[in-house]
Amino acid sequence: MLLQPLREPAAERAGVQLLLLREDLNHPELPGNKWRKLKYNLLEARRLGHDTLLTFGGAYSNHLAAVAAAGRLTGLRTIGVVRGEELSSRPLNPTLAQARADGMELHFLDRATYRRKQEPEVEAALLQKTGPAYVLPEGGSNLLALPGCAELVPELAALTAFDALCVACGTGGTLAGLLTGLAGQREALGFAALKGADFLRADVDALTRQASGLSYANWTLLTQYHGGGYARLSPELRSFIQEFQHRHGVLLDPIYTSKMLVGVLDLLNRGYFRRGSTVVAIHTGGLQAWAGFGDNPT
Numbered sequence: 001m002l003l004q005p006l007r008e009p010a011a012e013r014a015g016v017q018l019l020l021l022r023e024d025l026n027h028p029e030l031p032g033n034k035w036r037k038l039k040y041n042l043l044e045a046r047r048l049g050h051d052t053l054l055t056f057g058g059a060y061s062n063h064l065a066a067v068a069a070a071g072r073l074t075g076l077r078t079i080g081v082v083r084g085e086e087l088s089s090r091p092l093n094p095t096l097a098q099a100r101a102d103g104m105e106l107h108f109l110d111r112a113t114y115r116r117k118q119e120p121e122v123e124a125a126l127l128q129k130t131g132p133a134y135v136l137p138e139g140g141s142n143l144l145a146l147p148g149c150a151e152l153v154p155e156l157a158a159l160t161a162f163d164a165l166c167v168a169c170g171t172g173g174t175l176a177g178l179l180t181g182l183a184g185q186r187e188a189l190g191f192a193a194l195k196g197a198d199f200l201r202a203d204v205d206a207l208t209r210q211a212s213g214l215s216y217a218n219w220t221l222l223t224q225y226h227g228g229g230y231a232r233l234s235p236e237l238r239s240f241i242q243e244f245q246h247r248h249g250v251l252l253d254p255i256y257t258s259k260m261l262v263g264v265l266d267l268l269n270r271g272y273f274r275r276g277s278t279v280v281a282i283h284t285g286g287l288q289a290w291a292g293f294g295d296n297p298t
Contacts, residue, residue, distance in 0.1 A: 001021070001022075001023075001026065001155055001156070001159060002022040003019045003020070003021055003022070003159055003280070004019065004020045004021075004022055004248070004250070005017070005018070006018045006019065006281075008247075008265060010265045011268050011279075013268075013269075014268045014269075014273060014275065015275035015276055016268060016273045016274075016275065016276075016277055016278070016279055017277070017278040017279070018264070018268070018281065019162070019278065019279070019280045020248070020250065020281050020282075020283055021152075021156065021280050021281065022250075022283050023282055023285060024257075024283045024285040024286075024287065029069045029073065030066050030069055030070060030073075031285035031286075031287070032062070032283070032284040032285020032286055033149060033167075033174045033282075033284040033285065034062060034140065034285065035066070035070075035148070036145075036149045036151065036152065036174070036177070037140040037145035037148055037173055037174065038066065038067070038070050038140060038148070039147075039148040040144040040145070040148055041134070041136055041140070041142070041144045041145065042070065042076075044134070045134035048134065050076075050132065050133060050134040051076060052076065052130070052131065052132065052134065053067055053070075053076050053077070053078045053133060053134050053136060054078075054079040054081065054126065054127070054130060054133035054134070054135050055067050055078075055079070055080060055135070055136035055137070055138070055140070056080070056081045056083070056117055056137065056138040057080060057081075057083070057138055057139075058082070058083045058231075059082060059083070059093055059095065059096060060095045060255075060289055060292045061080075061082075061138075062255075062256075062285070062288065062289065063138065063139050063140050064080045064096070064099050064104070065099055065288050066140075067080065067104070067136065067140070068098070068100075068102035068103065069102050071102065071103055071104065072103050077103070077105075077133075078102075078104040079104065079106075080105070080106050081108075081109050081117065081126060082106055082107065082108050082109065083111060083114045084111055084114075085108045085109060085110040085111070086108075087108050088108035092106075093291070093292055094288075094291030095288060095291060095292060098288070105130070107126070107129070107130070117138070123135060137171075139170050139171030139173060140171075141171035141172060141174075141176070141203075141207070142173070143207065143211055145173040145174075145177060146173065146176055146180050146207060146208075146211045147211075148177065149176070149177025149178055149181065150178065150180045150181030151181065152177075152181060152282075153165075153178060153181030153182055154181070156280065160278065161278060162186065162279070162280045163186055163274065163277040163278050163279065164186060164187040164188070164189060164273060164277065164278075164279045164280070165178055165186065165189070165280050165282065166188075166191065166260060166263075166264050166279060166281040166282065167188070167190055167191070167260065167284065168190075168191050168192075168193055168256035168257050168259060168282075168284055169190040169192045169197070169200055169204075169221065170194065170230075170256065171200075172190070172200045172204040172207065174284065175188060175190040175204055175219070175221075176203075176204045176207035176208050176211070177211075179204070179208050179218070179219055180208055180211050182216075182218065183212075185218070186218065187218050187219065188218060188219040189219065189221075189222060190204070190219065190221045190222065191222050191225050191259060191260035191263045191264075192221060192222065192223045192226055193226060193230055193255055193256050193259055194226060194229070194230045195228070195229040195230070196223075197221070197223050197226070198221075198223055200221055200223075201221050204219075204221070222263055224263075225259050225260070225262055225263035225266070226259060227258075227259050227262070230255065231255060233254045233255075233293050237258055237259070237262070238254070238297050240258060240261075240262055241258050241297050242297045244258070244261065245297075250283070251287060251290075253285065253286035253287050253289050253290065254290060254293050255286060255289050256284055256286050257281075257282075257284055257285075257286065260281060260282075261281060264279065264281050
């Protein structure tokens, strides 16, 4: 676990110590939050006697890429159900090509059916085609994802005292796990990467209630830093990523962490954080997504 100080003018003006937690470096093939979310799910799959993982994702899904790599590393068969039947007739993009190279079987589902993927009859129809499998939800956000993410909190606390954790949100599982690890102490801020992500508040609350029986009040979901939508990379965001890499030598991904840091710096400029506090922003990886945007911006 590596903590990197970020000497940003906004932080210095605000009197705040800003640190970047380099979760993107925590595993050579499963970087970021994905290994944490998969850890206990993989153990449960083995405990239940499964030799196959089935999961869901979009064409550039970090989660699909991570599950495919995890299957190769652990010897588990993997099946990826991809949103968009029309993609089956097109050349594979770099994310899906790497997933297939890692041994993942790809099944393309029309978008209407994909929206119903959590319905029992849709899942049953998929399993009838693929055979028995341990089913992971899109993004890997289920109850067993939380303890792996919660483990980040004591690991971080052993390195430094901190007042707030900031993390990007796709499905909300990482934020929910951090909340159970924080156990009501300190503050957590989630920065939604999706446009119109207000629904995540209820999803995160449901996960923490299932995991701990508690509904926490020490967190905030910020939905205004989505940059135009999930897979949208505006010229402004690309420039921010380039400038950030020039200043700190750190490449941010174009979908999650970059948007979160735009938000953190904006909050610093607005005086959101208490003077004298320590704020930790989590780099959750996702750099494989650059292949879908013409490689990294430098």
